[in-house]
Amino acid sequence: MSIKIAIQGIESYFHHLAVQKLFPNNNVTLMPCDSFDKVTANITNLSADFGVIAIENSIAGSILPNYTLIDRENLQILDEVFLNIDMYLMALEGETLHTIDEIHSHPVALQQCKDYLMRVQPHCKIVEGKDTASEAKRIKEGNLKGVAAIAGKQVAEKYGLKILDSHVQSLKEDKTRFVVLGRNTEASPIEANKASLKFILGHEVGNLSNVLQLLNTFNINLTKIQSLPIPEKPWEYAFFVDVLFEDKELFSEVITMLGKTVKELKVLGVYRQNFENTPSHLIENLVHGK
């Protein structure tokens, strides 16, 4: 049984690596998409079984538009994985740090390497591209002299580029969290201890402390919170939160209670916390009909 997984990036090393961590022993067919929108659209229109997208980063924080996408397309978060993002500066054979006057990468990657760029390459023109890997590919294929890309190490290996400098990101421990998305017909895994919720509060913003108090009372711990204004409804707010819990049954009961106190509640996913990056049981569960 081959599983089709949509990822962002023409040949995006990091999304691909996230898939490899989660599904090392499965027969996976990657479906590269050139935007996060297309990843979620391909899940919805049944072209892909699952999608894997970056959702937050230790420096830039949440990738808020991706939360909106999950919500709008009614997808479910089914699993997660965390990758250490190590960035390398790479260019054509024969280049050195001193021959480079232009550096290309994805905007988020450029931001992660900002300190390095300002310190070591302040004279360089910085160009935002679609993807870390495809910028490297463009340098190789176009034989672009004086141009370097910032990307993962395996990108340099794949396109035969020379590594000019390594670990160029500001934080040596730069973790990015990726989530596995599926259609919301999937059951949540048995080993679940984490959930992503969206709720809307009315005009009394003070209500938020009541909601948090309720979660707190039942040992449901907040690990993340983001408010988003609701564009059509001034003074109303949507909140995206991630929570950890120990008792899945108690969690379900609290969620039912929570639904009675907020204006709108949506569970975006109930899954396992996966800091250790152990492989996903998602596919086995599906195959065995669990």
Added chain:
Amino acid sequence: MSIKIAIQGIESYFHHLAVQKLFPNNNVTLMPCDSFDKVTANITNLSADFGVIAIENSIAGSILPNYTLIDRENLQILDEVFLNIDMYLMALEGETLHTIDEIHSHPVALQQCKDYLMRVQPHCKIVEGKDTASEAKRIKEGNLKGVAAIAGKQVAEKYGLKILDSHVQSLKEDKTRFVVLGRNTEASPIEANKASLKFILGHEVGNLSNVLQLLNTFNINLTKIQSLPIPEKPWEYAFFVDVLFEDKELFSEVITMLGKTVKELKVLGVYRQNFENTPSHLIENLVHGK
């Protein structure tokens, strides 16, 4: 007395417009910068008196890296303004909707116009650029055929481009919030009723509900909250919140109390809420030494 204001964007229409709304009667010299970093750096190194940067948007939510910049550079939020962002599709004279096969703009602008692009221009290559206005400029100067830019109306007028379509953004009411930044030596304005705070909580994440309860008890209303993981400190969180208050003195007292209950507290700015986009009194206050 001429005031130097740093803005992001080579000739960025929207940041420029924000400055015009805030300082219509002042002698302002714009200092265009090619990144948000350079805006804040120019304030810190005294090259600019103030900076104006976008901080949140009704669709994409908070621009989290800009919060991090304000915090890291120890700047103060001194005022705010909200702009309705109306987007136009523009190209060289002689082009029509049917002759376009490539569309350039800033990534956030492209996201705001995503529905239009997928519906009306699904065949077009979408190219992310540095800035809405500079992409339009490039089309004009490079005489780029078959290429359109998405930007504000005045950009089309400035560079003599033809408007192919108007109001191409998804939400007809797409508001972006801009803030005025200054060095943290400035006193907060007398008419202040809004504040931006950053606080860090320790390992007991449940503490957040206590903090919100404290604010709530004293009628300090939360209008925004974002948690950010602290990269070097797993399980500790920084929160960026915006609050509204009525009594400035009471607010100061609550802040003093708050400082005793959290691990770290920083006031990023105390200013007036400015939904009506009335001109800023910031410069008059400075001139008259208030």
